[in-house]
Amino acid sequence: MTLKGTEVYETLYCEILTPLALALKSHLAEILSGVERIDSISTRAKSPKSFQGKALKSGEGGKFKYSNPLYEIQDQIGARVVVFYLSDIEVIRNRLKEYLVPIESLEKSPERDSEFGYVGEHFLFSMPDELKPDGREDDCPHFFELQIKTLFQHAWSEASHDIAYKAPRPLTRLENRQMAFSAAQSWGADQIFEKLYRSIADNDG
Amino acid sequence: MRSFRVHTFLVHPGKNQDPAPAISGKEVNNAGKLTDLLLRIYQAQPEPRDFEITFRHAADGTKQNDCRDLLLAYQAKPSLEAGLAIATRLQSVTDRRSGMGLLFVMTGQHGTKFRTVISRFPANEGILAEVDASGLDVEFLEQVFIKQMSAYKSILVEDQHPPSLYWSGFATDRQAGAAPENISSYWIDDFLNADFAETPKAGTRRLADALRKAVKANPDLLIKEEIAAAVSLAEPIFKGKSLSIEEFCKHFGLSKQSTDSIINQLPKSSLAKKKFKFDVDEFKKTVPYRSVEMKNGAILTAPAGEFESVFDMTQEKNGNVRYSTVSKISDQRITKR
Numbered sequence: 001m002t003l004k005g006t007e008v009y010e011t012l013y014c015e016i017l018t019p020l021a022l023a024l025k026s027h028l029a030e031i032l033s034g035v036e037r038i039d040s041i042s043t044r045a046k047s048p049k050s051f052q053g054k055a056l057k058s059g060e061g062g063k064f065k066y067s068n069p070l071y072e073i074q075d076q077i078g079a080r081v082v083v084f085y086l087s088d089i090e091v092i093r094n095r096l097k098e099y100l101v102p103i104e105s106l107e108k109s110p111e112r113d114s115e116f117g118y119v120g121e122h123f124l125f126s127m128p129d130e131l132k133p134d135g136r137e138d139d140c141p142h143f144f145e146l147q148i149k150t151l152f153q154h155a156w157s158e159a160s161h162d163i164a165y166k167a168p169r170p171l172t173r174l175e176n177r178q179m180a181f182s183a184a185q186s187w188g189a190d191q192i193f194e195k196l197y198r199s200i201a202d203n204d205g
Numbered sequence: 206m207r208s209f210r211v212h213t214f215l216v217h218p219g220k221n222q223d224p225a226p227a228i229s230g231k232e233v234n235n236a237g238k239l240t241d242l243l244l245r246i247y248q249a250q251p252e253p254r255d256f257e258i259t260f261r262h263a264a265d266g267t268k269q270n271d272c273r274d275l276l277l278a279y280q281a282k283p284s285l286e287a288g289l290a291i292a293t294r295l296q297s298v299t300d301r302r303s304g305m306g307l308l309f310v311m312t313g314q315h316g317t318k319f320r321t322v323i324s325r326f327p328a329n330e331g332i333l334a335e336v337d338a339s340g341l342d343v344e345f346l347e348q349v350f351i352k353q354m355s356a357y358k359s360i361l362v363e364d365q366h367p368p369s370l371y372w373s374g375f376a377t378d379r380q381a382g383a384a385p386e387n388i389s390s391y392w393i394d395d396f397l398n399a400d401f402a403e404t405p406k407a408g409t410r411r412l413a414d415a416l417r418k419a420v421k422a423n424p425d426l427l428i429k430e431e432i433a434a435a436v437s438l439a440e441p442i443f444k445g446k447s448l449s450i451e452e453f454c455k456h457f458g459l460s461k462q463s464t465d466s467i468i469n470q471l472p473k474s475s476l477a478k479k480k481f482k483f484d485v486d487e488f489k490k491t492v493p494y495r496s497v498e499m500k501n502g503a504i505l506t507a508p509a510g511e512f513e514s515v516f517d518m519t520q521e522k523n524g525n526v527r528y529s530t531v532s533k534i535s536d537q538r539i540t541k542r
Contacts, residue, residue, distance in 0.1 A: 071366035099407040101259045101400065103372050104268040124268060126259055126373065126402065129479060130411065130472040142370055 006055055010048045016139050017045035021077050023131045031099045037084040039151055046076045077144035082154045086194040092148050100125040116183035121148040156186040209313035211243055212288035216306050219296035228292050230285055247311045247322050251375040256480045257402035258376045272398050280312045280321045280367050298395035320363035356380050358392045373402050408481020412450050413491030418470040431463045433495050440510040443483035450477040
């Protein structure tokens with residue numbers, strides 16, 4: 001089954017998105033140069049398979065969720081910055097906003113204070129003009145998604161994606177509790193590392 | 206092919222006024238000189254004095270902007286009602302200083318894209334002179350709009366798929382004069398709720414990087430000198446001002462070779478026309494020092510923006526130059542080359 005735009009996407013993936021993701025990585029590295037405690041900066045172009053999977057998702061009333069996926073799916077280019085400690089997130093956020101213009105800026109966390117689960121900062125930034133090849137501007141995505149996470153937030157979301165999101169069956173109640181438990185431990189580790197870092201940095205200073 | 210639709214509204218100031226004055230509006234659908242004039246505004250390509258803006262997201266960080274929503278609603282279904290919603294928003298931020306204005310809301314298909322243009326013309330005064338059988342008759346007119354095309358505000362947005370895109374556009378404030386930094390906050394902040402599409406640091410960094418690389422890449426000493434001098438003088442001249450790289454080169458009267466050399470350092474030449482607000486701190490950070498290396502082995506270095514005032518240079522008859530400076534010694538260094 002195909003949908004309007006999915007064939008075009010394959011061509012764009014090779015010609016535009018893959019080189020654009022690479023260029024974005026260098027661009028982000030330049031913007032963040034000199035910032036300490038960055039574990040990694042990574043970017044990726046959404047694979048045609050993943051794009052097709054998302055494009056074919058059903059929405060309300062059994063219709064396709066996206067009527068024009070080429071424009072509506074806005075994570076065709078994704079980026080992630082992983083930092084050591086919680087306070088590093090703010091440093092990265094501020095630096096990025098000095099050079100990039102966001103159209104979305106969200107702190108994702110569980111709805112209730114007593115819950116533990118996915119945590120991370122998500123942004124949709126306008127794609128910098130200088131990364132779009134001359135004459136192909138209209139073929140480039142207007143935006144890219146960027147996440148900022150600590151090492152523990154990243155580790156948990158990767159494992160959670162692999163185990164829970166890709167699970168061939170719904171997780172049992174115990175398994176869900178185990179996922180939440182591991183999220184709580186990851187949250188706790190971030191809290192303690194931040195405290196240790198602050199304490200040592202303050203005493204040193 | 207979608208037709209070109211236009212609605213117009215007479216907007217009196219309504220900021221902090223309760224109740225706000227009524228807004229009169231109508232669809233402009235008669236072919237004639239007015240439609241021709243509006244079509245010219247609608248079809249005009251952005252000019253160098255216009256600048257790209259991006260709508261701000263909502264205060265809670267979600268991908269939503271009230272003004273953009275109104276533009277989208279009008280674009281999707283151009284109607285008096287949808288246009289009135291835009292006029293009402295404009296009225297709510299218009300104070301007596303901005304005065305009465307005539308608003309035109311236009312949308313249609315432009316090439317492969319869907320374009321929406323909003324233009325506001327301020328009210329002016331004029332005199333109508335007519336000659337009839339009884340001779341010359343003159344009448345004072347209080348509500349004259351579009352007296353001159355050099356005084357209006359507008360926003361142009363166009364994209365292939367407005368509901369997902371329509372986040373950026375070109376804003377104009379011809380009433381603010383030629384300098385985009387003078388754009389009224391009434392138009393960009395209060396009405397559009399938008400920012401420049403490029404941050405001052407991003408634009409300034411691109412300029413400074415291009416200047417630095419051009420000096421390094423070019424073997425011609427005259428070109429190096431020309432560009433280095435421009436770097437030294439740039440900070441006080443452009444502080445807080447809007448410019449493009451092309452305008453930077455033009456301001457200093459740089460030779461074609463120097464200009465080409467700078468533009469060649471950009472990732473793509475079209476960036477030379479892109480407007481940004483000059484950020485002094487970013488410029489200082491990216492090109493902090495200017496150095497001159499003499500053939501006798503001397504190297505003179507000073508902060509780029511102060512080089513010309515730190516060193517006096519005189520040209521001697523034999524082609525040599527003499528640099529001099531007077532100060533106290535603060536440090537000495539021995540470094541590897």
